[in-house]
Amino acid sequence: MFVTDARGVPSTWIVQWAGLIAPESRVLDVAAGRGRHAHFFAARGHKVTAVDRDVSRLAPHAGIESVQADLEDNSPWPLPGRRFDAVIVTNYLHRPLMPTLLDALAPGGVLLYETFMAGNERFGKPSRPEFLLQDGELLELVRGRFSVTAYEARMISEPHMAMVQRIAARRLS
Ligand SMILES: C[S@@+](CC[C@H](N)C(=O)[O-])C[C@H]1O[C@@H](n2cnc3c(N)ncnc32)[C@H](O)[C@@H]1O
Known part of the structure; x- marks a missing residue:
């Protein structure tokens, strides 16, 4: 397993x-x-752009461009015209942003997405429907535009009990 410092251990799905x-x-x-995946990919030699409304917790790294932006306040997308070879999203869901994230992928680019799904409320937070994927939602998101390499909807026990959905998919064109 890839072990890191206070930023946290990267998700096993992402690894x-x-x-x-x-x-x-x-x-x-x-x-x-805090950049657990930004630093993981930077350490692998990727050119990483990390977006968050609070980038103060993101330790600087030569391979990481940090962009402070509120992604939910109806401001313009902070990376207009930029295309990426991979988009990583973990433990975050804002449905209106989904089309923009898919469009940010270059053809052939890889989407790795993992977050909580319906049923997680029995284990704690997040428990509100707007923060929980519905059954099959990630598959529906990419249907017709992506080739799906792997998909899971399941209960996990590490790092704590949770219901998650996760996908690895490649944009077709
Ligand atoms: C549960 S953390 C997940 C962090 C990281 N993806 C991970 O898995 O380690 C959710 C992140 O979403 C960010 N966030 C929440 N609302 C946001 C918004 N409106 N705009 C940008 N980032 C936001 C928070 O600042 C926080 O860093």
Whole structure:
């Protein structure tokens, strides 16, 4: 397992499918938080852009461009015209942003998305429907536009009990 410091351990899903992403390519980490995935991909030699409304927790790294932006206040998308070879989203859901995130992928680019799904409320937060994926929602999101490499909807026990949905998919065109 990839172990890191206070930024946290990268998701096993992200680590498992990181190899789908071409070496040294451009990775966008959405709602990056403390940067556990931004730093993971930067350490692998990728050019990382990390977006969050609070980038103060993101330790600087030569391979990481940090972008402070509120992604939910109806401001324009902070990276207009930019295309990435991978988009990473973990533990974050704002449905109106979904089309923009898919459009930010270059053809052939890889989407790695993992977040909580309906049923998680029995384990705690997030528990509000707007923060929980519905059954099959990630599959529906990419249907017709992506080739799905892997998809799971399941209960996990590490790092804590949760219901999650996760996908690894490649944009077709
Ligand atoms: C649960 S954390 C997940 C962080 C990271 N993706 C991870 O898995 O370690 C959710 C992140 O979403 C960010 N976030 C929440 N609302 C946001 C908004 N309106 N605009 C941008 N980022 C936001 C928070 O600042 C936080 O870093």
